[in-house]
Amino acid sequence: MSAGLSAGRLAGSVVYLTGGGSGLGRSIVKRFVAEGAHVGVLEISAAKNRGLRDEFAHGVTTFTGDVRDISAHREALHALGRQFGKVDVYIANAAIWDGNTALLDLPEAQLDAAFEEIFAINVRGYLLGAKAAAPALLESGGNMIFTLSTAAVRAGGGGPLYTASKHAGVGLVRQLAFELAPRVRVNAVAPAGMATDLRGPHALELGGRALMADADPERMRAAYPLDFFATPDDYVGPYVLLASRTEGRSLTGIILESDLGLSARGIRAVSGEAQRTLASQRAAVGQRL
Ligand SMILES: NC(=O)c1ccc[n+]([C@@H]2O[C@H](COP(=O)([O-])OP(=O)(O)OC[C@H]3O[C@@H](n4cnc5c(N)ncnc54)[C@H](O)[C@@H]3O)[C@@H](O)[C@H]2O)c1
Secondary structure, three states: OOHHHHOOOOOOOEEEEEOOOOHHHHHHHHHHHHOOOEEEEEEOOHHHHHHHHHHHHHHEEEEEOOOOOHHHHHHHHHHHHHHHOOOOEEEEOOOOOOOOOOHHHOOHHHHHHHHHHHHHHHHHHHHHHHHHHHHHHHHHOOEEEEEOOHHHOOOOOOOHHHHHHHHHHHHHHHHHHHHHOOOOEEEEEEEOOOOOOOOOOHHHOOOOOOOOOOOOHHHHHHHOOOOOOOOHHHHOHHHHHHHOOOOOOOOOOOEEEEOOOHHHOOOOOOOHHHHHHHHHHHHHHHHHO
16 A cells, blocks of 8 residues: 555545546546545556556556446446445546537538547446446445536537536536435536647547647636646646545535636726736746746
8 A cells, every 4th residue: 555545635535536547637646646545547548557557556446448338337346345345436537528629610420429429428427437336435425526627617618519518517416416415425626728638539530639738838828817727736636625525525516616717707808007917916926936
């Protein structure tokens, strides 16, 4: 066992996470292991799983499989149950994007297949994991956390396929929070953009490359009131809060918008005087960094 298991905000917790092989999921693994948790990861890429075992050794158990297959969830959860006697947290995180493909650009011939592919991973995959994890979480009094997106609550974080799939995630969170209370808390984190290995549907020929890897950091930064382009590590704090039995105790059914201030962005620009003050503060902060 890793040294971290004896201490930390999640000491002794057993966590089941999908899509932990790169990006946000990998950052969650890193932080949760450091906080004393053991993380079981269901990940479609065997190579990424090897990388996790190399880096986190006894802090992780990896399972290579597809979130669209309920037996993959069940096998992983049973193995964790056998190894640790319980599961405390289910984090549904594996998803794909649509590369911002707008309605008018969606090829009609591929529309059905692209819809099926995105919804099968982003919605059905989350639901199948919840179905498989619910008995263990009811027993442990644990919780679920769904990775959604700013696209779960607003337009423009993707095209209609991704945006609708992430909005569907809000419905899952609210319904499951209602159904499983008081024993199991169910919440979501809705992050803004980050450069990861995020792929798109093969049906749109977007499965072969990392779509967010080319994101222009300057353009991304300028979109957010907090004035920085976040890394996956920057989004992990809310997961620790929600996963923790003590810190997250009062929270269920919430969509925690970890969005660098996007939801506080106004219609008008701030007044000239205020803008000058803010610009000089930004410059001063920039000099200190
Ligand atoms: N990157 C962004 O800008 C951004 C913004 C908001 C929300 N998100 C969300 O963050 C989450 C993580 O995405 P990321 O950006 O870290 O991308 P990522 O591709 O780096 O991580 C997703 C992981 O899921 C795995 N995966 C994909 N399909 C799978 C399947 N069918 N079965 C099992 N594993 C599968 C991938 O191999 C990958 O390791 C997703 O829910 C995504 O929608 C990402």
